[in-house]
Amino acid sequence: MLGTLSMARGRLLAGCIAASLCLAATAQEGSYYKWTDASGTVHFSATPPPGQKAEALKLQGQEGEQAAPAPPAPATEPTAQLEEAQAAYRKNACDAARNDLGLLEKNHMIVSGDSPDAATKLDAEQRNQAKLRAKQRITQFCGTGTKP
Incomplete structure (x- = not known):
């Protein structure tokens, strides 16, 4: 009984491998061949076996046919939640830009840099550039x- 089960598993495994090879072969271009060896095992390959009779397989879609490209996804309308989030983002960015411009115009000492230890004071040209960027924002x- 154990031998019968092993044979069934072996045949199932061989069938799965053959099916996998067939599926993998469809992704390749060219001719494919099927043959059975002396022990009864069916083989598939891209080259015919030397000295054995093999059946040439015709795979679908290999005669210059190309699959049509998928149509573009339809544009979706923004949801109310997305529009609210965009409005909140614009308001925060607007407030920050106005605050930055106010500080730059008061001629307070402005430093740039992420770390206070590495910060440097803005010179006149840098201050003017920062004012211009704040006005653009x-x-x-x-x-x-306007949208962000």
Whole structure:
């Protein structure tokens, strides 16, 4: 009984391997061949076996056919929750830009850098560039109907 079970498993395994080879073969271009060896095992390969008769397989989609490209996904309308999140983001960015511009225009000492130990004082040119960027952000985020 154990021998019968092993043979059934072996046949199942051989069938799974053959099916996998067939599926893998469809992804490749060219001709494929099927043959049975002396022990009755069925083989599939891209090259015919030397000295044995093999059946040439015709795979679907190999005669210059190409699958049609998938249609583009339809555009979806933004949800109310997304629009609320975008509005909150624009408001926060607008407030931050206005705050930055206010500080830059008061000529307070401004430092740049992530760490207080590595911070450097802005010179006049850097201050002017920072003012320009703050004004651009105000235009971008504080204007009516603009999106980030």
